[in-house]
Amino acid sequence: MRWLKTAFSDTLHLFYPHVCTGCGSDLLQEDHLLCLRCLTNLPHTNFARHINNPIEKIFWGRIPVAAAHSEFYFAKESLIQHLIHQLKYKGNQEIAVYLGELMGRSLLESSRFNKIDYLVPLPLYPDKERKRGYNQAAVICQGMSAIMNVPVLSDKVIRQRFTETQTKKHRSERWENVAGSFILKDKQKLQGTNVLLVDDVITTGATLEACGHSIIEAVDVKLSVAILATATK
């Protein structure tokens, strides 16, 4: 029967080309989404195990963060930029789950992230999520959840747009607008827990900080942050 299986798989290959999401080359049967070359070329940071790593420094003086991590370095025209573009703008949720799994493994190996109770994906504005069809941070969380065995909470923190009068506010109050746009719906649920806030890319950290502020409204909550990729070296 083995030949039949192989023949079936070859036929399937003809209709659904099994190619690497990173470089487009043919994949071997045992490869999943990325070829071995792309997989080994992924720029892991190893930040998870390091206290005071560059991601944690971003939040210093802004919001108390127990531990923070970014799985990859983000460089322009790089493999990781291509993959994040795929998961963000090309509807490729499979690669989001896959990269989430890789991040979940790194976090599992670090003792600093082994007491997490909930994964919270940074919410998108509802109209943006409707347009895209999914929240990429939530899909990354799916992959992490499968590896870490930690549940995802995606409906407890919501994001909303401000009214026109509110957006006409003075420029110095713009950050306040970002801050106010996240609302924690269920303070009881998060009380006394370790929450890991998850997003795809970190730039200034302002959005994560704003979202984090809504999470720490819960009593005795410990906030940690995990990002797929960072431009910070």
Ligand SMILES: [Zn+2]
């Ligand atoms: Zn490849």
